[in-house]
Amino acid sequence: LSRRFLLLVALCLATSVGLVSYKLWGRGWLRALGEASARWSVDVQVHVPPGTDSSRLQLALADKATAEIEDERFQHEGWELSLRSRREQRVARFSPSLTAASSARQLNYRFSVRPREPAVEAENKEDLPADALGASEEIPSDDDAILRQAKYLTEPARDEESRVRALFDFVQDEVIASASKTGALQALRERSGDDAARARLFVALTRSIGVPSRLVHGIPLIEGASRPVHLRADVFLDGHWTAVDPVRGRFGGSTAGELVLMRGDGELAQLESGRTVELHVSTARESNLEGAIRQRIRSGHAHWTDRLSPLAFPARTQLVLQLLLLLPLGALVISIGRNFLGLPTFGTFAPLLLALAFHETPLLPSILLLAIVLVVGSVARLLIDRLRLLLVPRLSVLLTVVVSIVVAIDFLLVGSNKEPLFSMALLPMVIFTMTIERLSLMAAEEGWRATLKTLGGTVVVTVACYLIVRSHTLQRTFLLFPELNLSVVSGLLLMGRYTGYRVSEWMRFRALGEERAPPMPGLDP
Amino acid sequence: MIARRLRSLGLLGLNERNAGFLGRYNAPAQLVSVDDKVIAKTLATRTGITVPRTFSVIERFGDVARLSELLPSSPDFVLKPVRGAMGNGVLVIRERVDNDFLLANGRRLSLNDLKHHVANTLAGMHSLGGRPDRVLVEERLRVHPAYREIAVEGVPDVRIIVFRGVPVMAMLRLPTSRSAGRANLHHGAVAVGVDIATGRTTRAMLGSRPIAQHPDTGATLEGRLVPDWEKLLSTAALAGEAFGLGYLGLDLVHDERLGTVFLEANARPGLGIQLANGAGLEPRLRAVEKLALEGVSAIERAELARRLFGRADDSAQIASSPVVSSSSPEPAPISFFKR
Numbered sequence: 001l002s003r004r005f006l007l008l009v010a011l012c013l014a015t016s017v018g019l020v021s022y023k024l025w026g027r028g029w030l031r032a033l034g035e036a037s038a039r040w041s042v043d044v045q046v047h048v049p050p051g052t053d054s055s056r057l058q059l060a061l062a063d064k065a066t067a068e069i070e071d072e073r074f075q076h077e078g079w080e081l082s083l084r085s086r087r088e089q090r091v092a093r094f095s096p097s098l099t100a101a102s103s104a105r106q107l108n109y110r111f112s113v114r115p116r117e118p119a120v121e122a123e124n125k126e127d128l129p130a131d132a133l134g135a136s137e138e139i140p141s142d143d144d145a146i147l148r149q150a151k152y153l154t155e156p157a158r159d160e161e162s163r164v165r166a167l168f169d170f171v172q173d174e175v176i177a178s179a180s181k182t183g184a185l186q187a188l189r190e191r192s193g194d195d196a197a198r199a200r201l202f203v204a205l206t207r208s209i210g211v212p213s214r215l216v217h218g219i220p221l222i223e224g225a226s227r228p229v230h231l232r233a234d235v236f237l238d239g240h241w242t243a244v245d246p247v248r249g250r251f252g253g254s255t256a257g258e259l260v261l262m263r264g265d266g267e268l269a270q271l272e273s274g275r276t277v278e279l280h281v282s283t284a285r286e287s288n289l290e291g292a293i294r295q296r297i298r299s300g301h302a303h304w305t306d307r308l309s310p311l312a313f314p315a316r317t318q319l320v321l322q323l324l325l326l327l328p329l330g331a332l333v334i335s336i337g338r339n340f341l342g343l344p345t346f347g348t349f350a351p352l353l354l355a356l357a358f359h360e361t362p363l364l365p366s367i368l369l370l371a372i373v374l375v376v377g378s379v380a381r382l383l384i385d386r387l388r389l390l391l392v393p394r395l396s397v398l399l400t401v402v403v404s405i406v407v408a409i410d411f412l413l414v415g416s417n418k419e420p421l422f423s424m425a426l427l428p429m430v431i432f433t434m435t436i437e438r439l440s441l442m443a444a445e446e447g448w449r450a451t452l453k454t455l456g457g458t459v460v461v462t463v464a465c466y467l468i469v470r471s472h473t474l475q476r477t478f479l480l481f482p483e484l485n486l487s488v489v490s491g492l493l494l495m496g497r498y499t500g501y502r503v504s505e506w507m508r509f510r511a512l513g514e515e516r517a518p519p520m521p522g523l524d525p
Numbered sequence: 526m527i528a529r530r531l532r533s534l535g536l537l538g539l540n541e542r543n544a545g546f547l548g549r550y551n552a553p554a555q556l557v558s559v560d561d562k563v564i565a566k567t568l569a570t571r572t573g574i575t576v577p578r579t580f581s582v583i584e585r586f587g588d589v590a591r592l593s594e595l596l597p598s599s600p601d602f603v604l605k606p607v608r609g610a611m612g613n614g615v616l617v618i619r620e621r622v623d624n625d626f627l628l629a630n631g632r633r634l635s636l637n638d639l640k641h642h643v644a645n646t647l648a649g650m651h652s653l654g655g656r657p658d659r660v661l662v663e664e665r666l667r668v669h670p671a672y673r674e675i676a677v678e679g680v681p682d683v684r685i686i687v688f689r690g691v692p693v694m695a696m697l698r699l700p701t702s703r704s705a706g707r708a709n710l711h712h713g714a715v716a717v718g719v720d721i722a723t724g725r726t727t728r729a730m731l732g733s734r735p736i737a738q739h740p741d742t743g744a745t746l747e748g749r750l751v752p753d754w755e756k757l758l759s760t761a762a763l764a765g766e767a768f769g770l771g772y773l774g775l776d777l778v779h780d781e782r783l784g785t786v787f788l789e790a791n792a793r794p795g796l797g798i799q800l801a802n803g804a805g806l807e808p809r810l811r812a813v814e815k816l817a818l819e820g821v822s823a824i825e826r827a828e829l830a831r832r833l834f835g836r837a838d839d840s841a842q843i844a845s846s847p848v849v850s851s852s853s854p855e856p857a858p859i860s861f862f863k864r
Contacts, residue, residue, distance in 0.1 A: 339540055388641045390586075391648030441650070445613050446711055499545060501538040505796075506527045509536055511733050512800060 005497065009490045016486035023305050023481065032289035039286040040221050042259065044109040046269050047278040055271040059109060060217070060262040061090040067259060068114040075108040089264060112286060113259055115221060123240060125212065131265060132212035132236065139200055139215075139265050140185055141207035149188060150208045160211060164235055164244070167205040171198050171246040195247045199231040202246045203265075212236035216243070217262040219281045223472065226280040229261060229268060259283070289480070309480050318479070323356060323469055325478040328488040330355065330465040335495045337464065342502030343457035346438045351458055353428045355465035366466065367459070369409065374455075376405050377436035378443075385440075399433045406432075535805025537796055542772075546810060550689070550771025551792050558768040559790040560653060562607050562661055565768065569787045572767040574760055576787050577780075578664040582607065589644050593636060597662065604643065606651040607659040610791075612709040614651025616642060617665060617679065630678050630705040666786060669779035671752045674744040675699050679706030682776045682788055683719065683757060686798060686806065687765035689818055692758055692830040693809040695719040696801040697726060697751060702741050708776075710797045715739060717746050718802035722835020724754025730800045752779055758830065760785050762823040774798075809834055 024030040046059060057079070062069050074081055079094040094107065135142040153170050154163040176192040184201040187193025193201065199215060206213040213235045219227070232245035243255045261281075262268050269277050290311055296302045297312045310321050330352040337343045337351075345351055358366035380401040384394055406429070435458070443451040468474060478484055531538075537546075559565050566576045580597040588595055596602065604616040616639075617629040626634045634642075643660050645651070652658035666680045675681070679700035686694045696716050700706045703713035710716050715736065718727040729736050729746035738745055751757065761775050764787055774794025778786045799805055812833060818826070 342539070388637065391645050391650050441613075447713070450711065497544070499538070499541040501528050501531060501536070502540065505536075505538050506531070508733055509531055509800060510527065511730075511735065512531065512534060512536065512803060 005493070009493050012486045012490040012493070016483045016490075019305075019308070019483040020481050027303065027305055029289055029480070032292055033287070035288045037286050037288045037291070039112055039114045039291070040259070041112050041284050041286050042110065042219075043282045044261070045226060045280045045282070046107040046109070047280075048107070048271070049277070055096070055273040055275070057094045057096075057107070057269060057271055057277070059092045059094070059107070059269045060266070061092055061109070062111060062113065063260040063262065064090070065260075066255075067116055070112045070114075072109070072111040075110070079107055089262060113221075115257065115259060123236075125236065125239070128212050128236065132214050133207050133210070135204075135207065136265055138184065139204045139207065141204040143185060143204070143208075145185065145188055146201075146204050146208050150205045153205075154209055161237055163209055164206055164211055164237065165251065167202060167209075168244055168246050168251055171202045171205070172249050175201060177247070196231050198247055199233055199245075202244070203233050206233070206235055213244075214241075214263050215265055216260055217268050218258050218260045219283065221257050221259050221283055223284060226282045229279055229281055234263065287476075308482060310482070311479070322475040322479050323359065325482055325485065326469050326474060327352065328485045328492070329474070329478070330468055332488050332491050332495065333464045333468060334461060335492060337457070337461040339495055339498055340502060342504030343461055344454040344504075345458040345461050346435045346454060347431070350431050350435060351462040352465045353431050354462045355469050357428050357431075358466055359469045363463070363466070367463075370459075370462075372409065373402060373405050373432050374436060374439065377402055377432065378440055381436055381440045395433060395437060398436060399429060402429050402432045402436070531805075535808040536799055537806040537810070539796065541807070542796065546688070546772045547793060552769070555769040556792050559770060559773065559792045560608055562605060562609075562789055563659070565790055566787075568767045569764055569790075572763055574764055574767070574787045575783050575785065577603075577666055577783070580662040580664065583643055583647070583660040583662065586644065586647055589640050589647070592640050592643060595662065597664075599664075601665040603661075603663050603665050604639075604646075605661040605663065606646045607661050608652040608656065609646075609658070610651075610653050612707045612712060614642075614646055615707065617706060619665075628706075630702075666778050666783070666788075667781035669752060669781050671750075671779065672699075674742050675739050675746065675749070677702050677706070677739070677741040679704075679708060680778055680780075682708045682778045683751060684794070684798060685758075685761040685775045685777065686794055687761050687773045687775055688810050688813045689771050689816070690762055690765040690821075690823070691813045691816070691818070691826045691833075692721060692761045692765070693813060693834060694798050694802055694804070694806055695721055695758075695761075696798045699739065699746075701731075701739070710795065715746070716797055716801035717749075718798075718804075719751055720836045721758070722831045724751040724757070725749070726751070727836070728801070728803060730797075733800060753785060755827070756785050758827040759824050760787065762826040762830070764790065765826070766823070 024033075042062070044059075046057070048057065061072070074092065076094055079096055081092060081094055092109070133141075140146055149170075150167060153166045157163040157166050174191055175187055175198050177195065177198065178192040179194060180192075182190070182193040182197040184193075184197055184204050187197040187201045203213045203215055213233050216232050216234050217229050218232065219229055230247070232243060232247065232250075234241040235244045236242075242252050244251050267276050269279050271277060293302075293306045293309060293311050296306050310318065313321065331349070334345075334349060334352055337345065338348070354370070358369075361369070377398065381398055384397050384401075387394070387397075389397065439451055439455065442454060557564060558568055563579070563582055566579065569576050580599075580602060581595045583589070583592070583595055600620045602618050604618070606614040609615065616634075618626045619629045620627050622633070624636060626636075626639060628634065646658055646660050649655045649657045668676050668680050672681050676699055681697060681699045684696050684698055685692050695718075697719055698708040698710065699715040699717060700708050701713055701715060705712065708714050710732075713731075715729055715731050717729040719725070720727055726747055726749045729739075731740060737747065757777055757779075760777060764775050764777075765773055768790055770790075770792055772792070772794075774791040776788040776791070778788050780786045796806070816829075821829070
């Protein structure tokens with residue numbers, strides 16, 4: 001290693017470490033990082049399927065009674081925000097803009113929230129709003145079947161709480177969770193229903209025995225990607241509201257750490273035409289540091305070190321940047337796998353691209369999906385091979401098969417009402433296709449042992465890359481300190497000059513190493 | 526621990542091979558002269574080395590339809606991707622039966638199968654980096670009688686690592702039924718170390734496991750004499766300067782009729798040869814790096830190799846060698862010696 005080379009490595013490392021240290025200690029970032037923030041940023045995504053004509057959309061806004069809501073923003077492409085009413089339940093109304101009438105429309109409602117300690121205040125039963133006991137189409141508490149069932153269930157119980165508990169036990173244990181969208185009545189008939197139907201059934205049953213109850217639309221405040229809003233119930237017992245969740249099996253207890261979006265029988269988001277729309281919420285803990293930096297950039301008082309971190313971009317861009325900034329680290333892992341460990345892989349950077357494709361999916365489903373695609377794809381390739389197609393058209397047919405597999409899996413998941421498992425847009429179909437092609441070629445030319453070895457190497461490197469790009473800590477660290485990539489570069493430079501053995505070579509030449517030391521260079525056994 | 530042990534054996538690793546030798550002695554612009562088998566054959570012929578006869582080179586997709594006209598009249602021949610690697614995509618046709626073609630490994634292909642293979646090869650299925658390719662149709666070599674009982678389904682070849690025109694290590698590669706007649710180690714061929722001084726086989730490896738007998742025929746592998754060794758070694762030394770590359774793996778074959786034949790050259794030869802010989806490449810390469818080789822003929826370089834790397838010798842002889850300059854100059858990278 002020449003002195004100039006080492007100097008370059010040291011320069012990269014020093015610049016990176018220097019900048020990070022200056023930010024941490026010189027600019028007080030370390031202190032700000034240590035301050036745990038109680039704020040969460042919430043992103044409510046409303047997706048309106050295409051073909052819903054010109055219906056207006058009504059969206060319930062977060063409940064200000066139990067949380068401190070700030071910085072509410074809407075992103076409503078294809079919509080016009082027409083009215084925000086301020087009553088007990090705040091709502092926003094949107095009308096579709098004429099230009100985007102027929103296509104699918106996306107609407108985002110973002111805000112920053114600090115949950116308050118929920119106050120347990122006693123109320124008079126007489127002061128409750130009328131609909132806490134009323135019947136409606138969604139909550140058919142006056143339906144005969146409901147009344148009969150509730151009466152049958154609560155007959156042995158003596159006090160009000162044990163009656164409610166009997167209803168709770170019934171919905172929790174005897175109405176099975178299923179994926180099909182049903183109403184409360186159907187859930188009762190079939191003894192199965194989705195989460196919303198079970199929650200509604202419980203509310204209807206309690207109201208039918210004269211106990212006030214209401215639906216609560218909320219979401220737990222934990223780090224999490226997009227997920228549907230959860231429905232539970234509030235039951236009025238002993239002069240105050242008790243949280244009861246027959247879906248998750250919770251009766252009473254604290255509601256701290258829960259963000260309430262709406263209380264009441266209706267839907268969180270509803271089209272004028274009556275159709276309900278898909279709604280997902282993602283939540284992330286806000287940091288004092290990021291907030292402060294953003295504040296400084298917004299107010300024009302940013303220090304130059306603030307501008308090094310791409311924090312001023314919109315959230316969506318930032319999500320992409322978080323991944324991009326981690327790519328060099330993934331590439332370092334790839335070169336360590338190649339040049340130090342000597343793991344064979346299909347394609348040099350394919351493991352990193354696969355890891356990116358799966359970064360939103362948990363590990364086991366990812367491996368399962370990869371296995372399905374590879375197995376089905378390889379079988380398909382064997383069949384396609386019989387057609388004697390030219391190379392590029394054959395690969396294209398294989399690509400089509402791969403796309404079909406992925407779409408089919410997606411359909412199955414959507415059909416069963418599960419959340420999408422992977423970010424479709426990022427799925428590298430071409431990488432899948434080429435991996436299948438290389439795998440099949442290798443199996444034909446070099447046999448299954450070599451192929452499985454290479455496949456194993458690919459999986460190991462992919463999982464390593466996956467753990468990196470999926471790590472929230474790393475994402476945040478590299479977003480705050482993009483200069484860390486200079487350290488990664490110095491690692492890459494050193495890796496590039498590594499001329500020692502690869503670990504795989506220890507294995508390969510072990511037989512040689514175990515022999516007694518022969519004279520060099522010629523030898524005599 | 527094990528790394529130090531391998532280091533003391535002088536074992537060359539892939540990283541060291543790439544950074545220390547390929548990167549310094551093989552200019553990228555020159556790689557085409559071995560990666561392209563048609564160019565390689567031309568260059569070898571120009572130096573006076575025998576190569577298998579070329580029947581035709583299929584270059585266009587249009588030729589696939591009239592493939593039967595382009596195939597030679599002889600019953601046996603070989604189809605090779607011009608820019609293939611590691612023996613992938615090579616078809617050895619032993620004879621014609623009716624309208625079909627019988628491969629050396631017993632598989633039977635129709636003319637349509639053959640057309641499909643040629644079309645795939647042209648599209649780059651077997652070429653380095655998947656680039657569009659050509660197909661070389663050449664004479665099929667015949668197993669030399671000396672190898673009859675240790676070669677199965679195919680022709681054995683001698684792989685010689687030649688560095689700056691000096692042969693440094695050699696091995697005999699024997700096809701097995703598992704390798705389907707191919708002489709490539711990762712396909713399952715047997716690697717037999719060969720003493721550079723005498724051409725006598727030393728020990729044999731199948732994968733990373735030492736073996737004493739050929740897995741198919743049971744014939745003893747040690748102590749055999751590679752025929753015509755002197756000629757083979759000087760051919761290697763000669764071929765070592767034909768391509769303008771410093772670090773090469775040459776594949777030479779003894780053909781029943783043609784004698785020593787150049788099959789192909791490899792600019793990134795594998796390291797399994799060290800296992801077969803039970804010796805590391807690095808000390809030998811470092812020794813050659815110190816030699817002043819200007820104006821040294823191929824015959825002299827082959828002779829030098831026999832003296833330096835033969836079993837009976839040791840490195841002490843390097844110093845007393847007449848062609849070694851006392852003050853070893855920095856090795857000239859890329860242009861490994863001037864002619």
